[in-house]
Amino acid sequence: MAGTTSGASSRSDAVRNRRLLLDAAAAMFAERGVEVSIGEIAQRAGVGKGTVFRHFSSKDELLAAIMLGLLGELADTGGALLAADDAGLALRRFMTACVETFVRDRAFCETVGRPSLQHAQVRQAIHRLCEVAEALTARARQEGAVRPDITGIDVVLLVSGIQHTAEPLLGAEPEAWRRYLELAIDGITAGTGRALPHPPPRHLPLAEGGEGAGAEA
Amino acid sequence: MAGTTSGASSRSDAVRNRRLLLDAAAAMFAERGVEVSIGEIAQRAGVGKGTVFRHFSSKDELLAAIMLGLLGELADTGGALLAADDAGLALRRFMTACVETFVRDRAFCETVGRPSLQHAQVRQAIHRLCEVAEALTARARQEGAVRPDITGIDVVLLVSGIQHTAEPLLGAEPEAWRRYLELAIDGITAGTGRALPHPPPRHLPLAEGGEGAGAEA
DNA sequence: CACGAAGCGGACCGCTCGGTCATGTTGCGC
DNA sequence: GCGCAACATGACCGAGCGGTCCGCTTCGTG
Numbered sequence: 001m002a003g004t005t006s007g008a009s010s011r012s013d014a015v016r017n018r019r020l021l022l023d024a025a026a027a028m029f030a031e032r033g034v035e036v037s038i039g040e041i042a043q044r045a046g047v048g049k050g051t052v053f054r055h056f057s058s059k060d061e062l063l064a065a066i067m068l069g070l071l072g073e074l075a076d077t078g079g080a081l082l083a084a085d086d087a088g089l090a091l092r093r094f095m096t097a098c099v100e101t102f103v104r105d106r107a108f109c110e111t112v113g114r115p116s117l118q119h120a121q122v123r124q125a126i127h128r129l130c131e132v133a134e135a136l137t138a139r140a141r142q143e144g145a146v147r148p149d150i151t152g153i154d155v156v157l158l159v160s161g162i163q164h165t166a167e168p169l170l171g172a173e174p175e176a177w178r179r180y181l182e183l184a185i186d187g188i189t190a191g192t193g194r195a196l197p198h199p200p201p202r203h204l205p206l207a208e209g210g211e212g213a214g215a216e217a
Numbered sequence: 218m219a220g221t222t223s224g225a226s227s228r229s230d231a232v233r234n235r236r237l238l239l240d241a242a243a244a245m246f247a248e249r250g251v252e253v254s255i256g257e258i259a260q261r262a263g264v265g266k267g268t269v270f271r272h273f274s275s276k277d278e279l280l281a282a283i284m285l286g287l288l289g290e291l292a293d294t295g296g297a298l299l300a301a302d303d304a305g306l307a308l309r310r311f312m313t314a315c316v317e318t319f320v321r322d323r324a325f326c327e328t329v330g331r332p333s334l335q336h337a338q339v340r341q342a343i344h345r346l347c348e349v350a351e352a353l354t355a356r357a358r359q360e361g362a363v364r365p366d367i368t369g370i371d372v373v374l375l376v377s378g379i380q381h382t383a384e385p386l387l388g389a390e391p392e393a394w395r396r397y398l399e400l401a402i403d404g405i406t407a408g409t410g411r412a413l414p415h416p417p418p419r420h421l422p423l424a425e426g427g428e429g430a431g432a433e434a
Numbered sequence: 435c436a437c438g439a440a441g442c443g444g445a446c447c448g449c450t451c452g453g454t455c456a457t458g459t460t461g462c463g464c
Numbered sequence: 465g466c467g468c469a470a471c472a473t474g475a476c477c478g479a480g481c482g483g484t485c486c487g488c489t490t491c492g493t494g
Contacts, residue, residue, distance in 0.1 A: 011491055014441060037481065048443035053483065113385045154396075161382025161397065165374045168331075172422050179371075179415035180378065186411075187404035194403075198396035205389050228461055231471065254451060265473040270453065 018055050020045040026066050029107035034063060064119045067111050070101055071125035078132035088145025091136045092185060095159050099177050102163035103170060113160050113204065123206045130156055130204060150188045153201040158184045235272050237262040243283050246324035251280060281336045284328050287318055288342035295349035305362025308353045309402060312376050316394050319380035320387060326380055340423045347373055347421060367405045370418040375401045 009015055024045035028036045038059055042049045056062035077097045084090035102109050112126060134152025141148060162184055166177035226232055241262035245253045255276055259266045273279035294314045301307035319326050329343060351369025358365060379401055383394040 009440080011440065013491070017442085038483085039481085042443095049482095050443055050484080051441080054441070059482065157382045157385065157397070158400075161378045164381035165378025168374065168421055169418055173415070173418070176415050176418065179413045179417075180374070182411075182413050182415075183375075183401070183404035186408070187400035191403070191408055194399075196396045196399050198390070198393050198399075200396075201386055201390070201393065204385055226470080228470065230461065234472080255453085256451085266452095267454080267473055268471080271471070276452065 014055075017045070017047050017051055021047065021052060021055055021062075022065065025062055026069075029063065029066060030105040033106040034110050038062075060119060063107065063111065064122050067108065067122055068125050070105060070108055071112070071122070071129055074098055074101055075125070075129045075132050078129070078136055082132075082135055082139070087136070087139035087143040091140040091145065091155070094133070094136050095155060095181060095185070098156075098159035099162050099181050102160060103166070103174075103177050109160065109163055113157070126204065126206065146188045147191075147196070149196055149200050151200045151202065153204060154188065156204070157201070158188070231272075234262070234264050234268055238264065238269060238272055238279075239282065242279055243286075246280065246283060247322040250323040251327050255279075277336060280324065280328065281339050284325065284339055285342050287322060287325055288329070288339070288346055291315055291318055292342070292346045292349050295346070295353055299349075299352055299356070304353070304356035304360040308357040308362065308372070311350070311353050312372060312398060312402065315373075315376035316379050316398050319377060320383070320391075320394050326377065329377060343421065343423065363405045364413070366413055366417050368417045368419065370421060371405065373421070374418070375405070 009018070021041070025041045028041050028044060038052050039049050041062075042052050045052075052062065056065065074097060078094045081090040081094050084093075102112075111122070130152055132152075133155045137146065137150060137152045137155050140146045141150065159181075162177055162180045165180045169176040226235070238258070242258045245258050245261055255269050256266050258279075259269050262269075269279065273282065291314060295311045298307040298311050301310075319329075328339070347369055349369075350372045354363065354367060354369045354372050357363045358367065376398075379394055379397045382397045386393040
């Protein structure tokens, strides 16, 4: 159902160009965001513009292919951290990995959490990431490492917000995000007894579409 | 220096259209961000597209006129709060006012802190806002209300980050930003003795241009 | 080696945008 | 009420975008 993206081609030049295209697109999207034009991506990959649309039926499909990879990596990282002993430390490591990805990839920032994205597989991958975050947060809560009213959605929203907070500094100080990550972790750490002034979020409002991108998992 | 924007016109229809235009642009920019087209703004104002360019030499100039108003309001609010007794509470009120503005105005979020903006007057207004933030923060520091290594730039960056954190929720929960504002305030409040892992920012890197929009304070 | 199909490339299309201009209109001093 | 300068207008322009198409090239196979 993924259109022209289906299956691996038998021809060697096709698979090579597909690789070049994915690498070029990943780099361009990371550096300059979703606004980069297909023409520029094709040029960087050393192929013609038409070749892009032979491999990916639209720009969104190409973007989604790359975002799915990143989202999957993060979810896997989080899943592995579920086996760690120290739940608080595991949550910290997960948040660090998330912010690092946000900082490294501009298109990732613009895509995740934005309700404008209607790609079903991406929505599902974000949902999975939220579930992993929720699991990690639940363990940290039980351990007393974070406030009792912090949810996985809070964590996902915060890592996105941390990147945005540090963004103006990143050109001059590429590691400045660590400062705001620490600030956020201090904030969610169980310290003051005061409750937060708004009920905790239970799920991300992800523009329901229900077009079913195939069987899940 | 402001091109066609200079001076007040003597004709009544011109000043009326200018008002209509500013109101329409403010509303559209707030709702939909900087991407709204000049044509849509003109339509909403009930004038022709050419009229927009008679009053503002470019789209950036129109956007800047509105952003300058918002930045000035916030700086004035902060300035007034410098006279308050409780410096910690004053800083909290300032941050609240800032986040409220961010939440209300999408173009404001996209403009402030983005190094892509080269408009000299806007840069200067942001600079002034940072100075006010620094003054408020310094007072709160002396009072012991915030950590000793928190700067005004931290505060400005944080309020922007808070809006971005809460953004995905704002459609369903318009007040959700209060949760993350509280979290951030908890983070910057002097609590844990631990130092933050990155040196505090001293100034925003605002894409120096040097075209001199008047003498700088 | 010959051949067909799959892949490739870039001119091309339709669209939207910011910005311009010639033409028609209107407020205002006299 | 007259005349003119300032103003309003929307057709128009060039640039850039995502996406299409068709003639040409290249790979794999019998």
